[in-house]
Amino acid sequence: MNKLFFRLLVLLMSLSLIGIILVQVYWFNSSFKNNDEQFKFHVKQVIGNVADKLQKQEAYNFYDKINHYKDSTGKVPKKDDILEFYYVQKNPRTNKTIIYSNSIISEDYNISPTFFDKKFDTEKFKSFSSKRITEVYNDNSIDKSDVNQSLIPDVRIEKSGNLDILDNALFEISAKDVLSAMPLEERVSVPVLQKLIKKELEEYGIETKFEFGIYSNNLATKIKSNEFKYDKEATYSIPVFIDNEGSTKYELLVTFPLKKKFLLSELVSITVLSIVFTLIILIAYSSALNQLIRQRQISEIKNDFINNMTHEFKTPIATINLALDAIRNPKIIDDKEKVLRYLQMIKDENKRMHAQVENVLRISKLEKKELDITKESNNIHEIIEDAIDHVNLILEDRQGKITCYFNAVRTTVLINDVHFTNVIVNILENAIKYSPNVPEIEIFTENIKDMIIIKVKDKGLGMSKIAQKRIFEKFYREHTGDIHNVKGHGLGLAYVKRIVDDHNGQVYVESEKGKGSTFIIKLPLIN
Known part of the structure; x- marks a missing residue:
């Protein structure tokens, strides 16, 4: 029921977001069309005024010339x-x-x-x-x-x-x-016409580049701007110099090369705000959805962690109880050798539980930045050899082997020897645990520029691409909690990642399902 509700909620939120985006697109298209119609109306008004003023100006000049002549003849x-x-x-x-x-x-x-x-x-x-x-x-x-x-x-x-x-x-x-019998060039000039059109456009708030020309019987004349070019979508026309019969052979054409840019500029402010708000909603939605999914995953991972911890504590507790019951047996309590063996078992299981608790506490301290990490100059090869000693008993129990190829010449790094030993130990333990057959592990070192590269390669189960992306997350395990063929609770590699990061290094994994994994650590050298 919870899963169904969650999916329904996500679906409704997604549909609502898509609806908002579609409404914004529809609004933008409608506004652009309205602006285009308004632009067309204003341009028609402008060229109408220009044609009227051209005719009136020409008539005025003619009247003035006649009156001046009448006054001057005597x-x-x-x-x-x-x-x-x-x-x-x-x-x-x-x-x-x-x-x-x-x-x-x-x-x-x-x-x-x-x-x-x-x-x-x-x-x-x-x-x-x-x-x-x-x-x-x-x-x-x-x-x-x-x-x-x-x-x-x-x-x-x-x-x-x-x-x-x-x-x-x-x-x-x-x-x-x-x-009407005079040549066009004597009736109007390019500068006068340009000035008149510009003035009229400014009065209507149309501040964009324009080109113009006068056609005679649909043929271009010399009265035109330098870059005039007819464009069906952005050119507007009107008859000019109409004669006494109401006809004319002249037509004024005005074109706007940057018409679309101008129309968009009028919408840019509100469009930018709309896009910003939509992006905020989109980011908030994505973040909320990601948090919901992550919370579900964390819930599942924590359940796995609890199941694993319970199982891993249950076994040593049961072993300790059995050993104590055996010691209390009158037949065994007098047998010093058996008592010592059972006491050693109790000690080993107690140590095992203590190690589990320490692992959890280490991660907790890292999260709170309370872990004390003092760094000193160390030879990385010595750290690796020390880590190998720590896992030798487990390795011998599985009859496995570790082969080292120390090719690095410069090996001095600034690290905390205890924590970095634990880093290598965690990686080696994983290599042993996830090898279904006899563990065969290879360790390589090499120098690249001012870095030392450490590679730990195994021939184990390998991991999927999804697991490779999430393997260093806290509590993450590729196996679910009800599968106990591999022990662990998903804290080791999270610890590895935090320690390497704190040493200004990098750690990542290369793996293929069924073909093993290679963990790679890069650390800066001391010059």
Whole structure:
């Protein structure tokens, strides 16, 4: 039930995390598309404004040129009355007559073709003005026939002025006709167009590289930026220089080579935060999952450790009890030789239990950094030989042998002789324990640069790749606790690792299942 709940919990957490990541990806894509649409809208506004301002600027320059010409010629224009309007109102009660007249006058200006630097016919430009008169007659005997007579009104109000609406309309029509016949290069320049586009883009907050060009009947013209290149995905267009018929042969194209980079830059801050938070969740989730799995493994390993410790204490305790019972036997208590043998058995089993307790205490002290490790200059070959002496009895019992190949020339290292002897002993004991047949162990030493390499090779069971990665962990054993063909509780190699690390060395294992293992220790030499 616990395993099923654990798996279900992991599955739900994983699905939730995947869901969060997918939502973040969906949000990013949606935001990018929205930014793209907004960018497109703003660019359309920009090029629309540019086209409008180009036309207005060109018309303004044309009007200014015409007005300047009219002012500078000093010629009196020809005037024509093109419309005259009268309005007469009589009030019989007050004997008052009001006459309102409005005359629209046109002034014609003949402009020579040399003014345009082109072979146009003589153009006529008109200017319109109005003259408005209001007359009040107190004598109501005046009728419509008297309006044109030379009568003196009692009140006369006269107003005059230009008709800008008519002037502008005529100027616009004339300007479009004249300018449409001019070459494009005389109507707009690259610097002016670039400055205008840049200004409009800045007003809309579009601060990215742009290129532009004007096409005539879908063909490129000389009015373009140096690096302009048409790109279907990043180019926007609009007609420019529209004539009086509402058509044009010119089209303004603006392209943005770094469009995607610009759109992404607008999302970068929120995207980075999103990624950071997602990574934090991912790391926290991975860490939590790893801790859960590790706690389960530690729980299983500790159960193995307890089972092994129980078994390993149980055997010597049982042996001690049997020896004590035998000594208490009246037939044996008088036999001095047997009593001494049983006492030796009790001593050996007690020593065995003491060694187990010491091993556990050593690891505990290492964890708390309470183990006193004083280092002195020692010959590593002497340390190895001392360790071999410690395991000789076990080796002889298994009829095994240890062969040494001491190839190292420099052998002086700074180590704690007691602890490092225990390191070699632990490795040799493992080599003996995990050799199903007669133990055959080889020890090699060699110098590489300023290091001495110690290799302990056996022909035992070997170990899996997973075991090689975890063999130096506390409590770890490849065999589970209910298998007692190999004694131990997974503390020896953890102790080895901690002692070697404390000596600024390295220890690792090379192994293949069924072909034995080689433990390798690297230690710095004393120069």
